[in-house]
Amino acid sequence: MPASDYKFWLGKETADLKWVGKRGIHRRDADDKATGKGKYGRDIKLPGMLYARIMMCPHAHAKIKSLDTSAAEALPGVRAVLRYDDPMVPQRLFNPWEPDVYSIISATEMSQPVYVLGPEAFFEGAPVGVAIAADDLDIADEAMDLVKVEWEVLPFVIEIEKALEPNAPRVYEHLTEYNPDYLHLRPSGSSPETVTYSGAWEGVENATNIKETINFELVGTDLSKGFAEADDIIEFSFNRTEQVGTSPEILASVVEWTDNDTLEIWQGGENPINLNVYSMLLGMPKSKMNCHSPYAGGQFGGWDAGFYPPNCQVPVGALLSKKTNCPIKVMFQRKDENFAEMDEGVFDVKVGFKNDGTITAVEIHSKVMQMVDIGFNPETAGGGHLVESTKIPNIGGDSIVAFAHKHGFGPYRCEQQINAHIKHNIFSRVAAALGVDEGVIGTVNNGQSGRDMDWVSEFKKENGIPDIDSLGVVLPKAKEMIGFEGKFHAPGAKMLSNGKYHGITIAPNQEFQNGNFYPYGYVVLSVHDGNVCLTAERPDCGVDSRTGYCRTIAEETGMDLDRVLYKRPQEESKNQLGAWLDGGGGSVIFTMQLWTVVLAARTLKKKMLAAAAATLGVAAEDLDIVDNNVVFKNDPSNATPVEAIRSLEGLVATSKEEGFASLDLPTSGPSERLFVGRSVNIVEVEVDPETGGVDVINAVCVNDVGMPISPETVEGQNYGCALMGYSTGATEEVIYDPGTGVRLNPNFLDYKIFTILDAPKIKFETVASRMGYSPYGAAGCGEDNCTFGSPMIIPAIYNAIGVWVDTYPPTPERVLKALGKA
């Protein structure tokens, strides 16, 4: 892409921006959320609506031997009982790894096998067997109690290494043999020119329950040469136990059949508009579905169409609605909901490095649990971040993804946690071996795809990207903010007056960035009453994207922000075929979708100027729109209010009218994206050596997000991500009974997320280098604070007590074990 194209998307100079990046503008969802008016999926209530529950399996693996629903059917107030053997129910498992399913649904659209309502459950808490619709929830629950089931309890396995043993109980018998055609999918988002993927893990022929296995090497890698060049080599292992995203809103879906067999869907997710899944499960075209998006209560990646079991709610509801001719609300309970794991794994790492901190070779062997999405972490065995933001020339390893009788992959605030765990643990251990802080290791190894910063700098210049040494800006700033120089010390060297050890760790990382995206989604802009209206269905998960889009439209059109309105689409356009902005509502997706919105806004402005020019009898080039007025460029005082020019009323522009100028963004490396922005996260902990208690006391994050469209929202995303990362890293863990595979802590008393008192004091600062790929140079924000916040906890503890805890989260028993006291 020529440099001029990048400049085109970059837009105005920072000093000239009026709405983008400005502080003091209320979020548009603030009132809804602060007053309780905002409606989430669970709050949707339609006239005549019935309430439905689905039975959840009490066993880790079981089949229904017999099912007696007669008493439930007889209970007054019960309106329909849907059994798995009902002819309406598709009698199959939709398995995304089977070719016929994979040809319809991509792995990222549906990450687990789905029964609409099946006879067998593959994990405790899985929907199975029967669903009941009743006049109210109380009756539905009571009816469910009256269902008599005889189970055939089957063998199960819940631990990674046991699941891979040759004779382990199989999770999906349907996958009778290893088939590279659909088990070893080519990772998405990767270019084979710079990374090679070869063959399968050598033990694969004898292993059981393998979802995916990949050998990986950065091109040019010669591990033995790299280790031979090293001054020192260290090897280490660590585990991450299961954690969950734990969406606060307990998922509910409301469905109703309307005219001509159209299915209306209300679901408060991030991706409910991905109707492909529902289309396949129900065997009906998605053009006959309309999706409405209430607010999503903290789903961190989406807990909806792409995930099982949430994605059985809509089809089950649709079938119950057919049976009853009533709208149906399918609701989970908290104990049904507290699953969906992420990033459980066992990792072995070998690192070679020189005395100045230059890393010469990294070898990684990862075994991870089923939840990891195809195409993300396994592709680099967890070395993804080393490729994306270091110059380490030799990186290789392998990864195995196992199935187990546990709930599947679920929402995550960022799927890069394993990459972050491996990168930060490598930096910390090398830093510790050399007696320096991790910032030194980050700086010495800074680069991209095995290339150094000189190459990156040249690359940026060639492509018109501002050439700022991002790490050189954010690292000193973060260190200064926390007073790092006075706080850093040798491991185990600083006991405080309260009897606790002080520890500190610093994580240099990269700001998340998606490149090469097409205008993602479809928006309609129109002029009404002198206002510009943005029409698109857009799920909201908390990043306040609607305000962000309206800011950019104001910026592009010359209208004031209060004259840009967000409208929900009308009937004909509530799905992927109509106006929509979708794809996981987080900040990265938000910035991707800025292409769409900016494209439409620029098209609209052209049309507005053309219409105004015709009315005023001048050339469009002579006019501009400034502060809601059409003005003459050569005489800005000659201004006509937009609403006064009748020819503007009713103008419409969409994001698909004009060709997209260039999609060929500057890339380098395997990820099709150059990670140019850097961020730094610093955490301090205090460790009580007599109890193993860990307090995360203080933190600083400085993030180069390219351009914060809505600065306060960006700050919220960033400290929120960081605090969530510290919480998952320090205390969060799903615990199973080894004897039955039943979850022991499916609630918020026993699954421990940070309270306001557990969260450290945190300071955050944004750096706006405008080096991101999205319009205005925006990148994603916050993900790296979350993914690195989590792995930082154990290195911080190491700095405190001088010994390594081997398993995340470092709960008291693990800390005391490391100290030899338990």
Add this chain to the structure above:
Amino acid sequence: MTEEKKKSGGISRRDFLKDAGLLIGGTAIGSTVLLAACGGDGEAVTDTETKTVTTTVSGGGTATTTVTVPGPTVTVTAQTEDGEVAEAIIKLNINGNDMPVMVRPNWTLQYVLNDKLGLTGAKEWCDAGACGSCTIIMDGKPVLSCMMLAIECTGKTIETIEGIARDNHPIVEAYKNNNCMQCGYCTPGFVVTSKALLDKNPNPSEEQIMEALSGNLCRCATYPMHPLAVQEAASKLGGS
């Protein structure tokens, strides 16, 4: 509390609990049928009173509404021979209004607010008393509506987020000004808890604010902004 209990013979505990058909869904019709089944000496709910309720509306004016509510706080509509209540019409005093609602004993206040009265601001998150999202103010205390039975809430003064927003309490504006929300699901619980704190302590320190909010979980981790909002609201309240 005025309480009206009808001793009606012949129906045992077992009748209610083992034959679920006796109760049909917490509807008024169901209860009338049931009262008849109980021996018919229960009066229909005719003892009503007319009340004029004055509320503040946005902009500072007041609105007057006339509501008709059953007289007694509790009208038992189904009970065993021993007086164990199976269903009742209760009056809940919510945001200054008496709201009559048919309840079963096992319904939590949170469920009744959300599903029976359409007040969805008290959110169900943990359903175990461990997150604070369903916080309401009862007799001045911030408490968890998911961990109390609606039938035990008669005669209490209940304040919900809807009332706090209706009254334009400065805490709401302060929450908006300080961007205290991301997904927003837990936000009403924080606002209600903060309001209860300000009622009790008009000038709380940061430490006192954090202590008061320590029972409210936020998965998006908006924690750092809440003390700023509460202190902003406190200074506004102090200034007026």
Add this chain to the structure above:
Amino acid sequence: MKRFLHVDATTVEEASEALAKGGAMAIAGGTDALGTLKDNILPDYTEVVVNLKTIEGLDYIKEEGGMLKIGALTLLDEIAHSDVVSSKYTALAQAASRTASVHLREMGTIGGNICQMNRCWYFRNPDNKFNCLRKGGGMCYAMMGDNRFHSIFGAVKACIAVNPSDTAPALVALNATIVTNKRDIAADDFWDVGIPGSTVLDEDEIVTEIQIPEPAGKSAFIKFAIRKTIDFPVVNCAAMVGGGEARICLNAVYNLPVRATAAEEAMAGATIDEANAEAAGEAAVTGASGFPANGSNPGNKYKIQIAKTLVKRTILACQ
């Protein structure tokens, strides 16, 4: 929650009569009772919930006849913020202020807190998935399963669920008496392994008052939990040391609160200092064994280390 019937008791006698009929559960603050009903953890679901909150006159804190008297329906928050409790019966105020969360302390009563059922994630797993010993079943699943939060002092009737109350050890350390509608019970004797209960109370017996004699020395309470609020204790400890006397009690380490008698002997009449406190801590865990790590179960031997630390620190806090 499944369906149940409901009675508002207006007197203790009325409540007692209602409970005597069987199948009933008393409810005060409801924060434990509703948890058990929501999760449907018991083999026989409660038929009638008997509301004690409608009984008047059980909500007070007063000093009378040389002792502190607290009505059973007094909220934990009121105890935590009471000047008289904080100044003279410090361990109890500290325990109340560390119980559960700030909201739950505005709901939960002292009577309810000491009567709550034991905590074990098998016993409390939703929908009675584990029909364990406490429910009349044949085995303790925690013994063979994940017992990281369970007893370190062995089992009672083969059950290793712990008593999680924060106020219980404070009452033991303060030598309290628990008054019911039937009798006076020394705190030392109040907890027992009922199935599924956790106290010695009869089915129709109701706590009405807590009485605490003026302590001879200072008292303190320390709790170790994973988070700073909301959580039940991993281990907690209360102590009263002074006037030649020492009463020290650990909780969440056994089916019932555990008097650390060896530690008490070590401290009786001894100076409160680091060395003596540390020795008392060691003495307190003599006989503690815990469970070893096994597969994914990390075991709970770490709780021994925490218990002895808390004993030491609590003693030092009585200075």
